[in-house]
Amino acid sequence: QVHLVESGGGLVKPGGSLRLSCAASGFTFSSYFMSWIRQAPGKGLECLSYISSSGRDIYYADSVKGRFTISRDNSENSLYLQMSSLRAEDTAVYYCARFRAAYFDSWGQGSLVTVSS
Amino acid sequence: SYVLTQIPSVSVAPGQTATITCGKNNFGSKLVHWYQQKPGQAPVLVVNDDSDRPSGIPERFSGSNSGNTATLTISRVEAGDEADYYCQVWDSRSDLILFGGGTKLTVL
Numbered sequence: 001q002v003h004l005v006e007s008g009g010g011l012v013k014p015g016g017s018l019r020l021s022c023a024a025s026g027f028t029f030s031s032y033f034m035s036w037i038r039q040a041p042g043k044g045l046e047c048l049s050y051i052s053s054s055g056r057d058i059y060y061a062d063s064v065k066g067r068f069t070i071s072r073d074n075s076e077n078s079l080y081l082q083m084s085s086l087r088a089e090d091t092a093v094y095y096c097a098r099f100r101a102a103y104f105d106s107w108g109q110g111s112l113v114t115v116s117s
Numbered sequence: 118s119y120v121l122t123q124i125p126s127v128s129v130a131p132g133q134t135a136t137i138t139c140g141k142n143n144f145g146s147k148l149v150h151w152y153q154q155k156p157g158q159a160p161v162l163v164v165n166d167d168s169d170r171p172s173g174i175p176e177r178f179s180g181s182n183s184g185n186t187a188t189l190t191i192s193r194v195e196a197g198d199e200a201d202y203y204c205q206v207w208d209s210r211s212d213l214i215l216f217g218g219g220t221k222l223t224v225l
Binding site: 044045046047050059061095101102103104105106107108109110 | 148150152158159160161162165166171203205206207209212214215216217218219
């Protein structure tokens with residue numbers, strides 16, 4: 001079955017950078033769009049970015065455009081999110097999710113990112 | 118502006134029917150998808166494309182979409198259904214993906 005495991009979260013200072021990874025298994029990774037979604041403490045869900053199966057098409061939410069970069073390595077079945085210029089409001093659990101047609105059909109368990117001095 | 122509007126909380130007794138709505142004024146005929154999120158867990162897709170149920174989701178969960186409102190209906194509610202529920206749409210033309218603010222379902 002589909003298995004998504006995020007890693008790379010942790011505590012970072014404002015203005016700092018962090019790279020999240022998502023290891024995928026149980027499906028043909030190279031055939032699917034993938035995405036990053038976050039949830040601030042006690043808040044709702046926010047789709048940050050998605051990337052097409054080839055990596056050619058990418059979407060970013062306005063809240064992270066210019067600061068975050070999504071990428072993938074189909075040979076490694078991995079998805080990445082490079083985050084820079086981090087702010088306190090970026091503190092959240094970050095989920096990797098498979099983006100199928102128009103919805104997210106499988107999610108990882110999430111990785112907590114805390115931005116604090 | 119593009120907003121999906123959900124009532125913050127809904128309460129229902131076990132065995133009754135829970136109705137959770139999603140106001141999608143600016144999204145017209147866009148398909149709506151629903152997720153269930155239990156405390157400390159990742160969201161789970163429970164309804165996609167307005168009314169389809171993914172494999173493993175009980176038939177008690179159903180969805181509909183008409184006019185400006187989409188609805189998730191949970192029949193014969195159980196204690197285990199207590200969770201936050203989020204609606205979501207994707208507007209491919211504007212490349213906008215949006216979640217509603219979520220509805221907390223409390224089973225009395």
